[in-house]
Every structure is written in C-alpha cells, then in structure tokens.
Amino acid sequence: MVGGETLGRRTLDIYLPLAFYLVFLLFPFYWMSIVSLKPTNDLFEMKYNPFWVQRFTLENYRYLFENTAFPEWVKNTLIVSVVSTIISLVCSILIGYALARLRFPGSNFLGVGIFLAYLVPPTLLFLPLAQVIVKLGLYNTYWALILTYPTQLIPFASWLLMGYFRTIPKEIEESAMADGCSRLQILVRIVLPLSIPGLLSAGIFSFTLCWNEFLYALIFMSSGPMKTIPVGVVSDMIKADTLFWGSLMASAVLGSFPIAILYSFFVKHYVSGLTAGAVKG
Amino acid sequence: MRGGAVTTGSLLERESSLGVILMLPGALLLMVFMAYPFFLGIWLSLTDSGIGRVGRFIGLQNFVDLLSDTIFHQTARNTLIYALVTVPFKCALGLGLALVLNNRMRFSNPVRAAVMMPWIVPTALSTLGWFMIFDPVFSPISWLLRHVGLISKNINFLGDPGLAIASVCWANIWRGTPFFGIIILAGLQAVPADLHEAAAIDGAGLWHRFLHVTVPHIKGVVLIAGLLSVIWTFADFQLIYVLTKGGPANQTHIFGTYAYQIGLSATEIGMGAAIALYMFPILSVFAVLLLIYLRREE
Amino acid sequence: MEKKTQRKLSRREFITTGAAGLGVAALGTLPRQVFGGQAPAVIKGTKLAFLQATYFIAPAQDLFRKQVEEWGKMAGVTMAVDFLNWPDLQPKIAAAVQAGGVDIMDLWPGWNFLYRNSLVDLTREAEEVGKRGGGFEPYVLNSGKVGGRWLGIPNGYSNASMAYRISWFKEAGVANADDGNKIDMTWAEYFAVAKKMKAKGKPFGQALGHSTGDPPGFCYPYMWSNGAMELSKDGKSIAFNKPEFVDAMKKFVQAWKDGYDETGTSWDDSNNNRAYLSEQISSTFNGSSIYFAAKKDKPDIAKDTHHILIPKGPAGRFYWLETRTTAILKNSKNVAAAKEFLKWWFQDEQYNTWWRIQEGYHLQHVKKLADDPMWFKDPKMTPFKQQPKYGLNTGYAGPPNEKAALAWSKYIVVDTFAKAVQSGDAKAAVEWGAEQLKRAYGV
Structure with a gap:
C-alpha cells in the first residue's frame, strides 16, 4: 500500500499466496461439486481423471428434488435457523447491554456463568436434554430446536455484543438520559442503530451455527418430514453400506450455497463487527 | 450513574433491577436447556446408570476406573494432540490469509466469502467431502501423486497409525483456518493506516513494521481466537465421528467420540458422562486464561 | 379368549398365503380382515411411530412403508415411519428410551440386551411367530431371548x-x-x-x-x-x-x-x-x-x-450371527396398538412378502423359510442360505x-x-x- 507497486510485485506478494489459499481452502468444494455432476458409475472408474467431469449429468440433483424431501428440509432448516437466530439476538442484546452498561447484584457471577456455557459440549447434554424436551411436550416440533439452539449461541453472541456496546461512547447515552430518555429507549434508539455491524456479525454467526447443527436436530426433530438439511441428507443418501456419493455431494453443495451467498453480502459487516466487538471486547 | 435511578421509581429504570430483568430471558433459556441437563449429566457420571436403567450412586468409581483404562489414556493423548497441535497451524495459516486479504484487490468481498466456506458450511457435509478425499482407494491426492510418480501405493490416510491422526488434524486445520483468518483480518483493519505510514517514513522495513506495528495490534485477537479454538477443538465430535469413528485401533479417539462410544453405543451412560466430564478441568484452564485476559483488557 | 382368536386367525392366514402364492402377495395389497372386520375401538384414532434403519434393498423399504400405511388405514391408526442412517440409530434410540417419542423399533443384534429394561415383554407374540414358522432358527433362539423372555419379535438378520x-x-x-x-x-x-x-x-x-x-x-x-x-x-x-x-x-x-x-x-x-x-x-x-x-x-x-x-x-x-428384533418401548403410550400391528405384520402374508423381496439379503428367522423357493431362484445366494447353522x-x-x-x-x-x-x-x-x-x- 505504501510506495510504488508493480504488477509483478503484487502478483508475488498477493496473488500467489492468494492462489495458494484458494486451492487449499476451496479444493474440497471443487471436489464435492464435480462429484455431484458425475454419474455414479464414473466416480469409481479408475481410468478417468478424477479431477474432471467426463460425462456430465444433473441426475444427482434431479434425484434430490424428485426422490427426497429436500425442499421440505430446506424449509425446516430455514424456519428453525431464522427464529432461533432472532431469539438468540434479542436475548444477547439484552444480556450484552446489561453486562456492558449496568451494574447490578450478581452481574459478575452471571457474566462468568454465561461464559462458562461455552464449555458444555452437546454430546454431554443431549440425553438429559431429551428428557426435558419430551416433558415439555416439544419433541418433534420446531420449538425443540428453536429453544435449544440459543443455548449454544447466546454465550458467544452476548459476549460479542457486550464488547461492541462498550465501544459506544458513554457520553452519547448520558446526554440522551439527560434529555429524559429511559434506558430501554436509549438501547433501542441509540445503541442498536450504532451497533448494526455487531448485530450482523452476531446474527450471521448464529444463523450459521443453526444451519449446521446436527446432533440436536437428529434427536429432537427427525421424524418423517421434520428433518433439517444435514440430518435429512445423511439419512436419505446413505443406504446401509452404500453411499450415494453423487446425491450426497449435490446436497452438500446446495446446503452450503445459501450460507456462502449470505456471507458474500455481509462479509464486510461481519469483519467490521468482529473488529469492534470481539477484538476490542 | 447510580443516581440516574432516582428519576422514576420504576423497576425498568433502576439499574439493579433493570439489569436482572434484561438478563432474564437468556438466562432462563440457559437454565432450562443447559444448566439443568448439565447437572443431570454430572449426577449420571456418579452412578452406574445405563440407558433406560437408573443406576446406583457409586461416587467417583467411573472416574477412577477410567484412570486405568489404556484406551482412555490413548484418547486423552489424542485429544491433546488434536487440540494443541492444530492451533499453531490454524493460527499461522490464518495470519497469512489475513495479511493477503488485507490488501486492496478486486472482488474482495466474494473472495472473502469464498475463503470462509470451510468454516461456515455444515461440518456434517464438508467432512463427507474429506471422507472421499481421504478414501484409501479413490483418493484424488493419491491419484495425483501416483500419476506424477511420487508414490507407488495409495496413501492410507485414515489407516496408518501416525497418518490417521495427522489426517483428521489436517481436516480440522482446514476448517479452522478461515476463522483465524477473518478474526485476524478484523484486527488488521483496526490498525490505523497512519501508523504504518509513519513507520515507513522513519525507514522501517516490512518485517520491522509487521513486528512493531501490526503484531501489537493483533496480539489480542490472536490470543482470543487461539483459546476459543482450543476449546472448540477439544470438545469436537462430528469431524472425527464422520471420518474414523475413533478408529483404527482407537488412534483417533477423542473425548467426544469415546464418550459417545461408551455412553451411547455401549449404553454405559454413567461412564460416558464421566469421560466427557474429564474434559471439564482442562477446558476450564483455557477458559480461565481467556477470562483473565479479557478482564485485564478491560 | 384372545388367544383362541389369534390361533384361528393365524391358521386362516396360513391357508391364504399358501393359496395366494408369491406373485399375488407381492405388493401386499390384498384387503385383509385382521380384526374380524373392524379394528378394536380402543386403538382407533391413536398414533404409532416407528424407527428403522435405512434399507439397502430399496423396494423392501417401500414395501414396509406401504404395509405400515395399509394397516394404519385398516385400524384407524396414524402411522409415522422413520428410516435412519445406521450410525444415527443408537443416539435416536437412546433418546427414545430415555424420553419417549417412538413406539416400535427395529433393534440390531445385542440391542435387546442393552435396552432390556425399556422393552415390552413380547414372549407370547414371539412364540406364536416361531410356532407358526416351524420353530426359530438356532441362531435366533441363541440371541433373541433375554433372560428367557422375548423382548422383541425376531425378524432375522442380513449377514455377510x-x-x-x-x-x-x-x-x-x-x-x-x-x-x-x-x-x-x-x-x-x-x-x-x-x-x-x-x-x-x-x-x-x-x-x-x-x-x-x-x-x-x-x-x-x-x-x-x-x-x-x-x-x-x-x-x-x-x-x-x-x-x-x-x-x-x-x-x-x-x-x-x-x-x-x-x-x-x-x-x-x-x-x-x-x-x-x-x-x-x-x-x-x-x-x-x-x-x-x-x-x-x-x-x-x-x-x-x-x-x-x-x-x-x-x-x-x-x-x-444374531437376530434383529422388532421391539416395543415400554414408555410407548400405545402398546396395545403396537402389539396389534406386530401380530399383523409377522403374519406370513406380510412378513414373507417383505422377506422374499430382499432375495436372500435378509436371513430367515424361522425354519420354515430355510427351504423357501426364494432361496433357489439364484444359486449365487445359496451360501447365504446355509449360514444359520x-x-x-x-x-x-x-x-x-x-x-x-x-x-x-x-x-x-x-x-x-x-x-x-x-x-x-x-x-x-x-x-x-x-x-x-x-x-x-x-x-
């Protein structure tokens, strides 16, 4: 950025390393995509170059849409992800603001407690949790996931937002308070609009985790059409000891796509959100 | 600040009560769906419960038994390798990635989104991609190396004792690198450009500038990302479960997969809970480090 | 009383199957009067949820689903079948055992022991199936009983x-x-x-x-x-x-x-x-x-x-070689209907159709099927036929x-x-x- 830059120099400094990273990070996706475009018989044909598609087919995608409930899974995953992201965000905003700005009894203790929630792996929780879910009558409903996912999201999101809120100058809030605004009004009218990048980061983070979750989705909501994408794909594309690689990879590609698009729109905010939140927090 | 509460008497205005009220919705969810089942889990680990069988209280027997279980030793060793060895790689690769992305370039948003892919797509699905890439017979890597004449036999990625753990680590590094990349990138962007310029005018070289301007600015984020990553990797499950299920001969078992095998497949749920809880002290160390660091920064 | 009806039924079933033969029964669509014309009022309007592993032989999975729906219609019971990838069965079963949500499930070898405390005793129903089939194969007797009781009805095993x-x-x-x-x-x-x-x-x-x-x-x-x-x-x-x-x-x-x-x-x-x-x-x-x-x-x-x-x-x-069993969970809210279904499904007309469509992929549970014509369709499958001994x-x-x-x-x-x-x-x-x-x- 400083001094003269020739194209050669830029190539060496930027584009070469960038190419390395693109290959390293994207090769598996390239692989998944070409596998999804090959007929099954070609996949394990040793005489073909595996890095290229010899005989192109959309059969795997057709199978996905005609023989499985893929569109249904997408709908389920969307509903669950969107609603639990909203719930997590609301909870995290409140917690983040309380921890960042308010002094109240037990705040230290609660802050640490919420942070510790990081350390509890779902593999340890899901059996007792299943009992809770059934007792509350949530089994095999959207609520089973909508209410449990936030427990995985709130700790990170509120911590991130707390950091973000702290970067907002206190003076702004103080002058608003002097004008007679209540705390909640300040939160809604002043703090939140100033925190859009932080909210976006937390939101995208939450949405991604919901979209990807496997274990809870498998156990709390996998009957019939109530499956999410990862669970549906795995149970419909793997039959006994035979894997339908083509369709499996086709659904992996389609399942990853929405997330990738989401990121390409918001990645700028995501990074700046992390900058102010996680970084300075 | 405390004086602000005097203006109205309402609960929503008094700081102490408002704070508690704001915490309530999230805390409630965490209590019902995390804390309560967690304590149930601790109780289970102190019993000889099986799935569908209420056990007797046996104190710390499960924990003691595990200490003499050689598979558990192996599991602990594997987990430490898996969590600690991968982090420096993720960190170094992530730093490099961030430095590259921090340059002005065309298509920077799509490129950033693209390199985030390993981190953001469902692990259950991307790991299946790796499962194919590591296939003992059809691996494209083996195919390539065979064709350029570097090897004569297929590489047994997930079957050789040393290679198996290396391969799962590799997949984990792949998944985690973008996380470090994007966090460090965020840190880099917080470095004021005039600092670099000032240093450049003073005649500082690239390396010198990196060391004295960049590093101090990103030290914090790297530390946070590193500790988070250790914690997440330590408690990982899905990646190994899809690739090896802990095999061959337990060479890739980590706490999560071993707890799953004993607690679920063998239905010794008390023992399984105990295995998972062994993670707790080690995780706590890292969590406390992280907390101390964050507190100090405040 | 109940026992008597049952025996009469099975005898009739036996005759029907013999007469109908393979071809007609192939789709299992013959109207049947399992409950003497009408389902018991108690189970009408209830629900049953099934859990099974995904099938390698896809037509068998489709057939099973069809059979389940058919019975559901006859009995007025809402049926939900779930087919899961093999490795995902156990977490699902474990959760169901702890918390409910599933009525009938297909258990793999050994699982009848693992979940013994959570399964309904089906000794009477299983013995009936065994008797009708000329006795269970030795490997089934060896592995299906838990402490002398049948905690599921054996359905055979797909071996290698x-x-x-x-x-x-x-x-x-x-x-x-x-x-x-x-x-x-x-x-x-x-x-x-x-x-x-x-x-x-x-x-x-x-x-x-x-x-x-x-x-x-x-x-x-x-x-x-x-x-x-x-x-x-x-x-x-x-x-x-x-x-x-x-x-x-x-x-x-x-x-x-x-x-x-x-x-x-x-x-x-x-x-x-x-x-x-x-x-x-x-x-x-x-x-x-x-x-x-x-x-x-x-x-x-x-x-x-x-x-x-x-x-x-x-x-x-x-x-x-151990048998798989079809079991009912104790915490099911609908044990009566689940039993009725299993009694029906293990009739020759249903089970044998389902078994034959797998062409030897699934080993028989009873001796009567050891020399079933199915085994002679393809000599390449004969080595599987001999395995039970x-x-x-x-x-x-x-x-x-x-x-x-x-x-x-x-x-x-x-x-x-x-x-x-x-x-x-x-x-x-x-x-x-x-x-x-x-x-x-x-x-």
Missing part, C-alpha cells in the same frame, strides 16, 4: 459372506471357481489365493476400521475358527489369548502383507463395496449388497461374482449380554486385528485384546 470374482479365482487356479457352492476353503487356502491375486494387482480387501458390520463380521469368526473365544465355557475367564490364536494371528498378519489391500485398516462397511465394484479387489467379506449393486449398475461384474462360505479353521467354521453370538462361549455388547461396541476384537497388522506384533496385540476383554467382562 465372501464375495469373489469368478474369472480371477480361475486364473489363480481355484478349482470349481465357477460355482461358489462347490468351494469349501480353509483360511490357509483362502490366504494362498489372496497372495496370488495380490501379485496380479488385485488383492483381497477387508475392512478393519471402526464400523459395525464387516469388521466384526470377519474378526469374530476368524477368532472362533482358530480356537479362541472371548469367554471360557464356565464364564469365569477370558479364553482369548491362546497360543493357537496367536499363531493364527501371525498368519493373518502375514496374509495381510502378502494378499490384502493394506489400507483396509481404515475401511468401513462401505469401502470394500466401492473397491470391489471398481475392480480393485478380487474378494471381500460383505453382505450381498455388493452383488445386488453390481446386478443393478455393473452387470458384467455381477456375472463374474459368486459367494463362498466363510473359510474354516482348525476349530471349525463360524459366522457371527454356523451362527455364534458375541460373548461366546458365554451368553450374548450387555457385557458382550460392551466389548463389541468398544471394537476390542476388531482392534486386536487392526493393531496386529499395523504393528506386525501378533502376540502383543492379542495380549492387549485379552486385557481389554478382561476389563469389559469384569473377570
């Missing part, structure tokens, strides 16, 4: 054997390679063929990873046929670390180097299917799924494929029970093999296995 390429076996000089039914090999002979084949670039393949089907399916029988077992007959000591077994393990280690694809240490149940179907290996231990997949997609390979019985060792020939259970010479299931799910026997071929030290591997078994069985 050695698949091989006819033309390549011919090249290796195997006599009668055209007809697997005429081949009777010892392990030494089988390994000798492997050596010849590996020299030609087409080794044998065997999965030794952490996978529930082929690895234990191979390792347990190899152990038994070489005189070793997990428990001694009196159940008081481990009978695993025996000199003859260490010796056999040395031979296996050697054969692995000489005749097998050595990447097998990481293979799971699906790897050998892929390797075989892409002509990378010439023989492997697997269910008939390889053969069926080949018939569908690669007819040339199917034509060139046959099966042989698993080789025998000094102590004899064995298969690891060679079946032993995990935990042998002890009974199949929770401890055997624990040892099994820890892959102790499988890992002994994997360790041996990785390290080359057969003795140390067997010693390690014996130590682990001692822990698992607490002897």
Whole structure:
C-alpha cells in the first residue's frame, strides 16, 4: 500500500499466496461439486481423471428434488435457523447491554456463568436434554430446536455484543438520559442503530451455527418430514453400506450455497463487527 | 450513574433491577436447556446408570476406573494432540490469509466469502467431502501423486497409525483456518493506516513494521481466537465421528467420540458422562486464561 | 379368549398365503380382515411411530412403508415411519428410551440386551411367530431371548459372506471357481489365493476400521475358527489369548502383507463395496449388497461374482450371527396398538412378502423359510442360505449380554486385528485384546 507497486510485485506478494489459499481452502468444494455432476458409475472408474467431469449429468440433483424431501428440509432448516437466530439476538442484546452498561447484584457471577456455557459440549447434554424436551411436550416440533439452539449461541453472541456496546461512547447515552430518555429507549434508539455491524456479525454467526447443527436436530426433530438439511441428507443418501456419493455431494453443495451467498453480502459487516466487538471486547 | 435511578421509581429504570430483568430471558433459556441437563449429566457420571436403567450412586468409581483404562489414556493423548497441535497451524495459516486479504484487490468481498466456506458450511457435509478425499482407494491426492510418480501405493490416510491422526488434524486445520483468518483480518483493519505510514517514513522495513506495528495490534485477537479454538477443538465430535469413528485401533479417539462410544453405543451412560466430564478441568484452564485476559483488557 | 382368536386367525392366514402364492402377495395389497372386520375401538384414532434403519434393498423399504400405511388405514391408526442412517440409530434410540417419542423399533443384534429394561415383554407374540414358522432358527433362539423372555419379535438378520470374482479365482487356479457352492476353503487356502491375486494387482480387501458390520463380521469368526473365544465355557475367564490364536494371528498378519489391500485398516462397511465394484479387489467379506449393486449398475461384474462360505479353521467354521428384533418401548403410550400391528405384520402374508423381496439379503428367522423357493431362484445366494447353522453370538462361549455388547461396541476384537497388522506384533496385540476383554467382562 505504501510506495510504488508493480504488477509483478503484487502478483508475488498477493496473488500467489492468494492462489495458494484458494486451492487449499476451496479444493474440497471443487471436489464435492464435480462429484455431484458425475454419474455414479464414473466416480469409481479408475481410468478417468478424477479431477474432471467426463460425462456430465444433473441426475444427482434431479434425484434430490424428485426422490427426497429436500425442499421440505430446506424449509425446516430455514424456519428453525431464522427464529432461533432472532431469539438468540434479542436475548444477547439484552444480556450484552446489561453486562456492558449496568451494574447490578450478581452481574459478575452471571457474566462468568454465561461464559462458562461455552464449555458444555452437546454430546454431554443431549440425553438429559431429551428428557426435558419430551416433558415439555416439544419433541418433534420446531420449538425443540428453536429453544435449544440459543443455548449454544447466546454465550458467544452476548459476549460479542457486550464488547461492541462498550465501544459506544458513554457520553452519547448520558446526554440522551439527560434529555429524559429511559434506558430501554436509549438501547433501542441509540445503541442498536450504532451497533448494526455487531448485530450482523452476531446474527450471521448464529444463523450459521443453526444451519449446521446436527446432533440436536437428529434427536429432537427427525421424524418423517421434520428433518433439517444435514440430518435429512445423511439419512436419505446413505443406504446401509452404500453411499450415494453423487446425491450426497449435490446436497452438500446446495446446503452450503445459501450460507456462502449470505456471507458474500455481509462479509464486510461481519469483519467490521468482529473488529469492534470481539477484538476490542 | 447510580443516581440516574432516582428519576422514576420504576423497576425498568433502576439499574439493579433493570439489569436482572434484561438478563432474564437468556438466562432462563440457559437454565432450562443447559444448566439443568448439565447437572443431570454430572449426577449420571456418579452412578452406574445405563440407558433406560437408573443406576446406583457409586461416587467417583467411573472416574477412577477410567484412570486405568489404556484406551482412555490413548484418547486423552489424542485429544491433546488434536487440540494443541492444530492451533499453531490454524493460527499461522490464518495470519497469512489475513495479511493477503488485507490488501486492496478486486472482488474482495466474494473472495472473502469464498475463503470462509470451510468454516461456515455444515461440518456434517464438508467432512463427507474429506471422507472421499481421504478414501484409501479413490483418493484424488493419491491419484495425483501416483500419476506424477511420487508414490507407488495409495496413501492410507485414515489407516496408518501416525497418518490417521495427522489426517483428521489436517481436516480440522482446514476448517479452522478461515476463522483465524477473518478474526485476524478484523484486527488488521483496526490498525490505523497512519501508523504504518509513519513507520515507513522513519525507514522501517516490512518485517520491522509487521513486528512493531501490526503484531501489537493483533496480539489480542490472536490470543482470543487461539483459546476459543482450543476449546472448540477439544470438545469436537462430528469431524472425527464422520471420518474414523475413533478408529483404527482407537488412534483417533477423542473425548467426544469415546464418550459417545461408551455412553451411547455401549449404553454405559454413567461412564460416558464421566469421560466427557474429564474434559471439564482442562477446558476450564483455557477458559480461565481467556477470562483473565479479557478482564485485564478491560 | 384372545388367544383362541389369534390361533384361528393365524391358521386362516396360513391357508391364504399358501393359496395366494408369491406373485399375488407381492405388493401386499390384498384387503385383509385382521380384526374380524373392524379394528378394536380402543386403538382407533391413536398414533404409532416407528424407527428403522435405512434399507439397502430399496423396494423392501417401500414395501414396509406401504404395509405400515395399509394397516394404519385398516385400524384407524396414524402411522409415522422413520428410516435412519445406521450410525444415527443408537443416539435416536437412546433418546427414545430415555424420553419417549417412538413406539416400535427395529433393534440390531445385542440391542435387546442393552435396552432390556425399556422393552415390552413380547414372549407370547414371539412364540406364536416361531410356532407358526416351524420353530426359530438356532441362531435366533441363541440371541433373541433375554433372560428367557422375548423382548422383541425376531425378524432375522442380513449377514455377510465372501464375495469373489469368478474369472480371477480361475486364473489363480481355484478349482470349481465357477460355482461358489462347490468351494469349501480353509483360511490357509483362502490366504494362498489372496497372495496370488495380490501379485496380479488385485488383492483381497477387508475392512478393519471402526464400523459395525464387516469388521466384526470377519474378526469374530476368524477368532472362533482358530480356537479362541472371548469367554471360557464356565464364564469365569477370558479364553482369548491362546497360543493357537496367536499363531493364527501371525498368519493373518502375514496374509495381510502378502494378499490384502493394506489400507483396509481404515475401511468401513462401505469401502470394500466401492473397491470391489471398481475392480480393485478380487474378494471381500460383505453382505450381498455388493452383488445386488453390481446386478443393478455393473452387470458384467455381477456375472463374474459368486459367494463362498466363510473359510474354516482348525476349530471349525463360524459366522457371527444374531437376530434383529422388532421391539416395543415400554414408555410407548400405545402398546396395545403396537402389539396389534406386530401380530399383523409377522403374519406370513406380510412378513414373507417383505422377506422374499430382499432375495436372500435378509436371513430367515424361522425354519420354515430355510427351504423357501426364494432361496433357489439364484444359486449365487445359496451360501447365504446355509449360514444359520454356523451362527455364534458375541460373548461366546458365554451368553450374548450387555457385557458382550460392551466389548463389541468398544471394537476390542476388531482392534486386536487392526493393531496386529499395523504393528506386525501378533502376540502383543492379542495380549492387549485379552486385557481389554478382561476389563469389559469384569473377570
């Protein structure tokens, strides 16, 4: 950025390393995509170059849409992800603001407690949790996931937002308070609009985790059409000891796509959100 | 600040009560769906419960038994390798990635989104991609190396004792690198450009500038990302479960997969809970480090 | 009272099936009067949820779904069937046992022991099925009862054997390679063929990873046929670390180097299917799924494929064979309807149709089906027909029970093999296995 830059120099400094990273990070996706475009018989044909598609087919995608409930899974995953992201965000905003700005009894203790929630792996929780879910009558409903996912999201999101809120100058809030605004009004009218990048980061983070979750989705909501994408794909594309690689990879590609698009729109905010939140927090 | 509460008497205005009220919705969810089942889990680990069988209280027997279980030793060793060895790689690769992305370039948003892919797509699905890439017979890597004449036999990625753990680590590094990349990138962007310029005018070289301007600015984020990553990797499950299920001969078992095998497949749920809880002290160390660091920064 | 009706019903069912024959029953769409014209009022309007593993034979899965729906319509019960990927069954079952949500499920070998406290006693219903079928096969009797009671109705098991390429076996000089039914090999002979084949670039393949089907399916029988077992007959000591077994393990280690694809240490149940179907290996231990997949997609390979019985060792020939059971969960809110359904589904008209459509992929549970015409449709499936008489259970010479299931799910026997071929030290591997078994069985 400083001094003269020739194209050669830029190539060496930027584009070469960038190419390395693109290959390293994207090769598996390239692989998944070409596998999804090959007929099954070609996949394990040793005489073909595996890095290229010899005989192109959309059969795997057709199978996905005609023989499985893929569109249904997408709908389920969307509903669950969107609603639990909203719930997590609301909870995290409140917690983040309380921890960042308010002094109240037990705040230290609660802050640490919420942070510790990081350390509890779902593999340890899901059996007792299943009992809770059934007792509350949530089994095999959207609520089973909508209410449990936030427990995985709130700790990170509120911590991130707390950091973000702290970067907002206190003076702004103080002058608003002097004008007679209540705390909640300040939160809604002043703090939140100033925190859009932080909210976006937390939101995208939450949405991604919901979209990807496997274990809870498998156990709390996998009957019939109530499956999410990862669970549906795995149970419909793997039959006994035979894997339908083509369709499996086709659904992996389609399942990853929405997330990738989401990121390409918001990645700028995501990074700046992390900058102010996680970084300075 | 405390004086602000005097203006109205309402609960929503008094700081102490408002704070508690704001915490309530999230805390409630965490209590019902995390804390309560967690304590149930601790109780289970102190019993000889099986799935569908209420056990007797046996104190710390499960924990003691595990200490003499050689598979558990192996599991602990594997987990430490898996969590600690991968982090420096993720960190170094992530730093490099961030430095590259921090340059002005065309298509920077799509490129950033693209390199985030390993981190953001469902692990259950991307790991299946790796499962194919590591296939003992059809691996494209083996195919390539065979064709350029570097090897004569297929590489047994997930079957050789040393290679198996290396391969799962590799997949984990792949998944985690973008996380470090994007966090460090965020840190880099917080470095004021005039600092670099000032240093450049003073005649500082690239390396010198990196060391004295960049590093101090990103030290914090790297530390946070590193500790988070250790914690997440330590408690990982899905990646190994899809690739090896802990095999061959337990060479890739980590706490999560071993707890799953004993607690679920063998239905010794008390023992399984105990295995998972062994993670707790080690995780706590890292969590406390992280907390101390964050507190100090405040 | 109830018993009497039942018996009458089954007799009638028996006659109908005999008359209707295979073809008519194939889709199971004949209207039936299971409840004498009408479902008992108590179960009308209730719900039943099923859990099963995904089927390899897709038409059988479709048929099962159809049968379930058909009964649901007749009985006025809302039915929900869930087919899950194999590895995902157990977490789901575990949650259902703890918390409910599933009424009927298909249990894999040993699971009737693991979940014994949570299953409804179906002794009467199972005995009825056995009687109607001329008695259960010995392997079913051996593995289906838990403490003398049936906690599920046995439905048979889909087992594996050695698949091989006819033309390549011919090249290796195997006599009668055209007809697997005429081949009777010892392990030494089988390994000798492997050596010849590996020299030609087409080794044998065997999965030794952490996978529930082929690895234990191979390792347990190899152990038994070489005189070793997990428990001694009196159940008081481990009978695993025996000199003859260490010796056999040395031979296996050697054969692995000489005749097998050595990447097998990481293979799971699906790897050998892929390797075989892409002509990378010439023989492997697997269910008939390889053969069926080949018939569908690669007819040339199917034509060139046959099966042989698993080789025998000094102590004899064995298969690891335990029955799957269809069980009802105690915490089901609808046990009555679940029982009614099972009684109906295990009638010949339903079960046999379902069983036949799998063309030998699924072994019979009762003796009457041992000589069913289905077995004679394709001689390449005959080696599977013979398996029931060679079946032993995990935990042998002890009974199949929770401890055997624990040892099994820890892959102790499988890992002994994997360790041996990785390290080359057969003795140390067997010693390690014996130590682990001692822990698992607490002897």
